[in-house]
Amino acid sequence: MPLPLYLLAMAAFAMVTSEFMLAGLLPDIASDLDVTVGTAGVLTSAFALGMVVGAPLVAAFARNWSRRPSLLGSVLVFAAAHAVGAVTTSFPVLLATRVVAALANAGFLAVALTAAAALVPPDRKGRALSVLLAGTTSAMIAGVPGGSALGTVFGWRATFWAVAALCLPAALGILKGVPAGHREEEATGRPVLRAELAQLTRSRLIVVMLLGALVNAATFGSLTFLAPVVTDGAGLGELWVSVVLVLFGTGSFAGVTLAGRLSDRYPGRVVAVGGPLLLVGWPATAVLATEPVALFVLVFVQGTLSFALGTTLITRVLYEAAAAPGMAGSYATAALNVGAAVGPVIAAATLGAGALGPLWASGLLVAVALLIALPLLTGITESRGGDALR
Numbered sequence: 454m455p456l457p458l459y460l461l462a463m464a465a466f467a468m469v470t471s472e473f474m475l476a477g478l479l480p481d482i483a484s485d486l487d488v489t490v491g492t493a494g495v496l497t498s499a500f501a502l503g504m505v506v507g508a509p510l511v512a513a514f515a516r517n518w519s520r521r522p523s524l525l526g527s528v529l530v531f532a533a534a535h536a537v538g539a540v541t542t543s544f545p546v547l548l549a550t551r552v553v554a555a556l557a558n559a560g561f562l563a564v565a566l567t568a569a570a571a572l573v574p575p576d577r578k579g580r581a582l583s584v585l586l587a588g589t590t591s592a593m594i595a596g597v598p599g600g601s602a603l604g605t606v607f608g609w610r611a612t613f614w615a616v617a618a619l620c621l622p623a624a625l626g627i628l629k630g631v632p633a634g635h636r637e638e639e640a641t642g643r644p645v646l647r648a649e650l651a652q653l654t655r656s657r658l659i660v661v662m663l664l665g666a667l668v669n670a671a672t673f674g675s676l677t678f679l680a681p682v683v684t685d686g687a688g689l690g691e692l693w694v695s696v697v698l699v700l701f702g703t704g705s706f707a708g709v710t711l712a713g714r715l716s717d718r719y720p721g722r723v724v725a726v727g728g729p730l731l732l733v734g735w736p737a738t739a740v741l742a743t744e745p746v747a748l749f750v751l752v753f754v755q756g757t758l759s760f761a762l763g764t765t766l767i768t769r770v771l772y773e774a775a776a777a778p779g780m781a782g783s784y785a786t787a788a789l790n791v792g793a794a795v796g797p798v799i800a801a802a803t804l805g806a807g808a809l810g811p812l813w814a815s816g817l818l819v820a821v822a823l824l825i826a827l828p829l830l831t832g833i834t835e836s837r838g839g840d841a842l843r
Contacts, residue, residue, distance in 0.1 A: 457631050458581060461565045462588030464528055464623035468558045469589035470596030471535065471616045472500060472793075477601025477680055477694045478609040485609065486544040490681065491801040493544075496551050497677045501793030503555025504562070508786035511560035513646060520568050521631045525624055527561035530554075532620035539613035559786055566771065566782030568631070583713025583764065587706065594702035598695040605691055649777035653784070658773040662788035664724070665766035667822035668731070669792030671815035672759040674800035675735065676701065678811040679752075685808035686742040693745075697752050704756025711757070712764035720765050727762040728823050734758060735816035739809045763789070 475482070475497050483493040511527075534554035541547050569581040596619075600612040652658060675682075679701070680694045687693075715723050734755045741747035767785045774781035796818065803810025 458569055458584050460623075460626040460629075460631060461524070461569060462585050462591075463626050464524070464561065464620075465565065465585055465588030466592045466596060467528070467616060467619035467623045468531060468561060469592040470600055470619065471531075471554060471613075472558065473592060473676065473698075474596070474600040474604075474612055474616070475500075475677065477598070477698055478604045478612060479677070480680055480684075480691075481604055481609045482547075486542070486547065488544050490678075491804050494677055494797050494801045496548060497673065497797040498794045499548050500551045500555040500558075501673070501790040501795075501797075503552040504559040504790035505787050505794055507556035507559030508563040508783040508790070509780065511556065511563055511783070513780065513783075520564055521627065523564045524561055524568075524627045524631060527557045527564070528620050528624045528627060531557040531561070532617045532624075535613045535617040535620075539610045539617065559783075559790075562786045563783040566785050568782075580713050580717065583709050583716070587709055589705075589709075591706065592702070594699060594706055598698040598702065601695045601698055602692070605695070646780075649780040652774055652777040652780075655773065658770065658784070661766055661769045661773055662784065662791075663825075664822055665763060665770060665785075665788040666792040666795070667818055668759065668763050668766060669789050670796030670799065671731070671735065671792075671818040671822075672763060672796065673793040674796035674818065675738075675755070675811045675815040677797040678800055678804065678808070681804070681808040682742055682812065683748075687745050687748050688743070689745060697749065700749055700753045701756040704753040704758075705760040708757040708760030708762075709764050711761045712768070715761075716765040716768040720769055723761060723765040727758050727765075728819065731755070731758040731762060732816060732819045732823060735812050735819060739812035739816070742809055742812065 475493075479490050479493045479496075482488075482496070483490045486493070531554050534550045534557065538547050538550035538554075541550070565585060569585045600615065603615060604612040679697055680691075683689050683694045683697050684691060712723065734751060738748065738751040738755060741751060767789055770785040770788055771781050774784050777784070796815070799818070800811035800814045803814045
């Protein structure tokens, strides 16, 4: 894999640390800013919503920019938003900084996904995407638990400062390592914007985006509220939240690695096997959450399944949107984050029934994915050996 791909993964590490770190900081933020934990959970949805809206807008606006300044500008804006968030005492201001950070993250990811796919041969998009997303899962293993532990010891604001600081070496890596090729040159032979947007009318693309959104909604719904699952559901201390996040992150890294090996050749098999297992896993986690050992094992398994399935589906978005090379990354980003915006809202609504409500909600979201989306695939994906999603 080319070196610039790993530099993009380093930037993704900093950004996704921020996106996921709230899972361990929500109780502290809620207490400090005098809001409920459910209200604080809106910060996650606001971030995801900003990415849903921002990805296509930024991608369309910056189609003719060179990739290096697009990526560099996104990282620097992201860092500035976290610096403001670290000093504010107002929840609305913090909410606004999350939206700004999300727009910057959306711009980065939309360009980075397309750039990653362009750095490798056409039949290795899944491998390239797995390297880029390894930066996100590394954040789950090291960045998010580290941020949670830092927040527990020094307060949530210290974690925001740490994310801002992480952006600086990432920006330097982009400046030094990403080719400065001009988008005008890259755009030779590229379809006009209207033709790229017209790809969104294709049923195959819509179905795969739907699947990705539903699976990611389930993932983010439970991940956002893992802290109360650990402290209230399992009755463990706050420091155990970091342990659980490490387990989930380790599982997600395993899932992305697995998807990197299978998503290009066997996407249908990943969905056919991983979907039902994921469906069973979320209710099982809710039932066994009071048993710490079982909780730890299931969190790892669910992290693996969620990211193996989610990465495979997002890879298929890139394949299905191949005729929209300038916008394909934004479609993948939007699919990913529609779920990330909706999942925590649905999960928050279940907190009135107890800390384990989000786990049941995640199971329901996966069930919807299997009942509604998967049957639609049978009539539209019959090429290349009959694998679903092909």
